[in-house]
Amino acid sequence: MQNEKVAKILNRIADFMEMKGDVYRMKAYRNAAHSVETLSKDIEDIAFHDQLKDLPGIGTAIAAKITEIIETGSLQYFEKLKKEYPVDFDALMAVEGLGPKTIKLFYEELGIKNLDDLERYAKRHHLRRLKGMGDKKERKILDSIEFARKHSSRKLLGYIMPLAESLKKQIEETGLAEQVEIAGSIRRRKESVGDIDILVISEKTAQIMDFFISMGEVAEIVINGPLKSTVRLKSGIECDLRVFGREVFGAALMYFTGSKELNVELRKLSISKGLKLSEYGLFEGKERVAGQSEKEIFNYLGLEYIAPEMRENRGEVEAAINGRLPDLISYSDINGDLETHSNWSDGKNTIGEMGRAAYKMGYEYMAITDHTGTDRIAGGLGEDELIKQMRMIDDLNDEFENFTILKGLEVNIDFNGNLDISNDILKDMDIVVGSVHSGKGLDVFGISQRILKAMENEYVNIIAHPTGRKIQEEKEYDLNLDKIFETSAGTDTFLEINSHPNRLDLRDIYIKKAVDFGCKLVINSDAHSINDLGRIDLGVATARRGWAEKKDVINTMNLKKLQKLLSV
């Protein structure tokens, strides 16, 4: 899969176009990049079948460039641009107040290529002499360099959510706001987030801003205005607070929830209907015809309500026009957790503690799936220990009413696609989770073949974290997803959506594709302690981003139905 690489190059070209001030070419490349990014098919396949131009935003010129990237591994046009402007664009863009135009100016006038150059020239006060610059801007840039160095990358949703919720709660508790909402990519539950956006309805604007900028979490104030303030938090992320009136709050929430791509799409749709959409409402001439709630705006535009998790401009607008939006799985639909670990392997809590915590969450069942055999690093269990554990779970289950601990394991799929526990043991398990943990690159058949072989084993129910990616750390395996989805559907092997904050694997666009293939999914916490059980919400959010419905996810079933499904 070269999708990521192609999208990255197109995005970089868009950056160059922005530097050159060619706004419309910039948009064209940006659109094309988005098109490739959100594609669930392999771009090489599409190119091979000569179908690139069928993709939205890709015409003759960009199709030819994509073909060149796939065939030669690079792109002449892109190499030329890089030579023309050899700057560390990402690093410089991370500096607050620095954009493409300023980066170009600095490079052309002073030869600034990276943060070190920038810092040197700022300290020598060379920046302030340039056109459009002044001492204030220079100082602001200097102040922002350190922050940009430390915190240039986006943060994982799972780690930022609790912080955002806590800020929201603190603001609510002041009683100064009528309503407080978290917007932005957090509301869309995107896997990584760049900042925290909080919107409030309030008439006591000065007081609420004062409270916001003096909260304990605040490290530094960037902007402090009457309607908008920006602060840097001690945890290294920026947070915005904006105040709006009640009658426009829906429009503001919609606007600041995004995504940017969806906003553009909705504005275009508005124009085609003779309307105008902004964060202050939907207007017909000068009259505001909707704005108090998001529902009102969607309705007026002739759309069904689009859930925040779906707002990425990946076809949801068309589906909403035609009344074909999926009936998304909801956060309360989960009836149990089918991958958890106890202190028998690398978990922190006892099986009893895990069970009682899951019971308290209102679950009907939970599977203990400790690591096995060769996964010695994770304290893997041998066959004798597994038999002992099964007996103990039987005893524990006598404790509970209307709740069952299922006997399971997370079995390792080795280099040859074999499992490290014999079928004699597997057949007595309620649930068998298969996963690849090691040997990438060392394997005999390629990872797809390993997984496919494991799926063919009649006792394997679930493939855990199927693509093996770790967000911002490890790339996904090079898998033949079509084949895996086809086999999953054919063998009733369920694909996991792992809720670990840095996995969220399967990811959103693959979930959509898996559902289209008729695969059944399972959302698991992969908890290693009772505190991890709650993160299953991240998995549900990811499923919603992949347009999954309740019927697509097996652990929304009650125990009886689930057991029937697993026993087949």
Place this chain on the structure above:
DNA sequence: GCCGTTTTCGGCCCGACTGTTTTCAGTCG
């Protein structure tokens, strides 16, 4: 550079803020 249920040419989302300006460019979301 892409796109078309008024269009194959002439459009391409919108508004606020900041710092530099003396009417605006650049950045941000």
